[in-house]
Amino acid sequence: MEIFGKDFKPPHCPRPNCKAHLKYDQPGQWSKAGTYTTKVLGKSIQRFACHVCGGTYSRQAFSIHYWQKMHLAGHELMMMAVSGACNRQITRILKVAPSTIDHHLARLGRHNMLFHLKTIENAPPLREVVIDGFETFEFSQYYPMHLNLAIEKNSHFLYYFNDSPLRRKGRMTAYQKQRRQELEQLNGKPDPKAVEKSTKDLLGFTLRGAESAIVYSDKHPAYRRAIRSLEMNITHLTVSSKERRDHHNILWGGNLADLLLRHCGPNHKRETIAFAKRRNTM
Ligand SMILES: [Zn+2]
Structure with a gap:
């Protein structure tokens, strides 16, 4: 939002408990209320008064740099x-x-x-979706997780994703097995149906408003169960994850997303020290 210049008009009151928090819909609900200068910007900043709630605020409330002392691009x-x-x-x-x-x-x-x-809010429902589980971990390798991806098949647009915890699997030393047991006693085991539940949520959101759709995935049994539990006309086509993963593969959209996520994000690389400490920082 352009917030500089004399013509800036606050579209709503930034205070969440104000009745005009979503929109100023009548004239005279706000007025200008002086200016101030900050060291960071070095210029005059307009303040406003809200006549709906009686509060005041500055145009900085509408800036991505609100309350930041250093403005990075x-x-x-x-x-x-x-x-x-x-x-x-x-x-x-x-x-x-x-x-x-x-x-x-x-x-x-x-x-x-x-x-x-906001961008996908009014987009038409998807017709062909590739779903894929991108495996990574948070905090330590004892906490692996899936990022469940929904990708539009032809454009490879990553439409939506969610996450589900996994139990650590694969080859482990005797110490690692014991450590996993200790951690599970302390924190509990991840829900074995987490992927199924998250996939149901993922497709429920991605295919909302669609009358029918085609979903492509690998042969993970959780996908089949999740799709069956959705009351929709879905054609489910599967390909073995061992098939060659090039652009002839119908899951190419998912494979490409996996490749790029691992290539571009240091926290998803193998044996990295830049792993995500919490999943909300991924
Ligand atoms: Zn207000």
Whole structure:
């Protein structure tokens, strides 16, 4: 939103408990109320008074930099984050504190999610969807998880995703098996139906409003059960995950997303020290 210039008009009151929080729909519900200057911007910032709730606020309430003492270029920062640089590397390039990058990226992530949902809000329902489980982990390798991806088959547009915890599997040493047991006694085991439940939610959202659809996936049994539990006319086509994963494969959209996520995000690379400490920072 362009917030500089004399013509800026606040579209709504930023205070969440105000009746005009969603929209100013009548004239005279707000007025200008002086200005102030900050060291960060070095210019005059307009303040406004809300006549609905009686509060005041500045145009900064509508800025992505609200309350930030350092204004970094959001687009450049995002491009660094999705180009394989981990947070500490970005701090060394920009010569700022690590927490500054963490906070900026967390805010950018929230804005990107909102922007994405806003963009697909009125999009027509998908007809052909590839679903895929992207395996990664949070905190330590004892906490693996799936990012369940829904991808439009022909454009490869990543439409929506959610997550589900997994139990650590695969080859483990005797110590690792014992450690897994200790952690499971402490924190409980992940829900064995987590992938099925998340896939149901994923498709429920992705195919909302569609009369029928074709879903492509590998032969994971949770997908079949999730699709059966949805009361929709869905044709489910499966391919073995051992099939060659090139662009002739009908799951290519999912395979490509997996490749790019691992290629661009340092936290998803094998044996990395840049793994996500919490899943909301992925
Ligand atoms: Zn208000």
